[in-house]
Amino acid sequence: MSSSFGHLFRISTFGESHGGAVGVVIDGCPPQVPITEAEIQAELDRRRPGQSKITTARAELDVCEIVSGVFEGRTLGTPICIMVRNKDARATDYEPFKDVYRPSHADYTYDAKYGIRNWRGGGRASARETIGRVAAGALAKKVLQLHAGIEILSWVSRVGRIEANVDGEKLTMADIEKNIVRCPDDAVAQQMIDLISKVKSNGDSIGGTVDCIARNVPAGLGEPVFDKLEADLAKAMLSLPASKAFEIGSGYEGTYLLGSEHNDLFYNPGDRIATRTNRSGGVQGGITNGESINIRVGFKPVATILQPQMTVNSAGEEVELMPRGRHDPCVLPRAVPMVEAMMALVLCDHLMRQKALSGSIVKEPNQATP
Secondary structure (H helix, E strand, O other): OOOEEOOOOEEEEEEOOOOOEEEEEEEOOOOOOEOOHHHHHHHHHHHOOOOOOOOOOOOOOOOEEEEEOEEOOEEOOOOEEEEEEOOOOOHHHOHHHOOEOOOOOOHHHHHHHHOOOOOOOOHHHOHHHHHHHHHHHHHHHHHHHHHHOOEEEEEEEEEOOEEOOOOHHHOOHHHHHOOOOOOOOHHHHHHHHHHHHHHHHOOOOOOEEEEEEEEOOOOOOOOOHHHOHHHHHHHHHHOOOOEEEEEEOOHHHHHHOOHHHHOOOEEOOOOOOEEOOOOOOOEEOOEEOOOOEEEEEEEOOOOOOOOOEEEEEOOOOEEEEOOOOOOOOOOHHHHHHHHHHHHHHHHHHHHHHHHHHHOOOOOOOOOOOO
16 A cells, blocks of 8 residues: 555555545554653644744644544554644635646646546645654654664754754754754754745745664664665655655765775674774664664755746646745755654564564664674
8 A cells, every 4th residue: 555654563644635634543553652642742743834934834733633542541552543633724725726737746647647636735745644654653763762762863954055064973852953944053053044034035945954863773673685774764765745865874975985985894892793983874784783873865845836837737738837825945844853753663663573583672772693
C-alpha cells in the first residue's frame, strides 16, 4: 500500500488537506509503552501551520485524538489510531484553478495516474498528510528512548545560500527551539529569518536543508543488501513533501576525497569499539556501527508562489495561473519535526526487527560485539 510504511512498526496515514480529518494507524507498537495525547501534541505543535510570521497563515491547532490502542496512558499492543480534525480548511481558495495544473505540484501526475484528484489544497499530496507521520513519530521516539536510549534531533542547516555551523553532538532541543527558523546557530539564524521574510514579501519561496542526528544508536541495526539502513532512511526522507535530496555522513563531499582520507579508523577507547571519525554517518554495510547517525535532507522551494505563471489546464490549453491560498514561503522550519519523525520510524522498525532476530533488545548503545 502506498500510504503505509515500515515492516514490524508499521504506519498507515489517511486523510486529505481539506477533508474532514487526517491521521495515522500504527500497527505493531509494543504493549505497555507510556504515551499521552499531550506528548503527541507537543510534536504536532512544532509541525502545525500558523506558528510564526515565516510559516503559512492557515490557523490549524491540529489537536490530536487517540481513538484506539491506548488505555490508561499505555499502549495495548493493538492498532493505535490517532486523528486530527481539519478546522480551517478553505476549499474555495482552490476552486478557480481546479482544472488547472499548478507548476511543480502533483496535480497533473495524480490525474495521469488515477484519472481523478482532490483539487482542494492538493488533497493527499498536501503536507498535511505528515500530521500522521509526526504523531506516529512521537510514539516511535518514546519506544527508542525507553528501550535503547536513542535521541533524535533535527535543525535547519541552510536556507538558500545561508549556511549554519552546528555541532550535532552537543546540540539540545532547547538550542533548536529558541528561534522561529529552528536554526541553533545564533550567528546566522536572524539572517535566515530575514531572507525568508524578504522572499515572502516578494510572493516567492525558497528552499534549503535540514540536518538530523540520532545519538546513542546501538551497533547492529539495519539489514544487508536491499534493506540497508541508509536505503530505508533515504526512502523515508525522500517521501516527505518537497524533499529532493538526501545525504548520509560525508555525502557528496566524500566523493572528492581519497580512500585514505575518507576511511573511519577503528580504535578501542576502553569500553567499546569506536571510530575516530564518522564520515560513514554511523552506518557501514547498511548496518549501524554504534556511532551517531548523521543525515541531511534537501527541500526545494515551495511550489505555490504568489506570482503569475504560465501553465496548462486539463484540456491542454495554455493559461495564466495566479495562485491563491495560504502557503509557507519556506518549508524548512516545519520540516524539522517531520525529519525527526521519519528517522524515528525507521530506527524503531529496525530496532524491532533486530529484537525479532536476536530474541532480545539489542546490545547497550555502542557496546562492541565480542
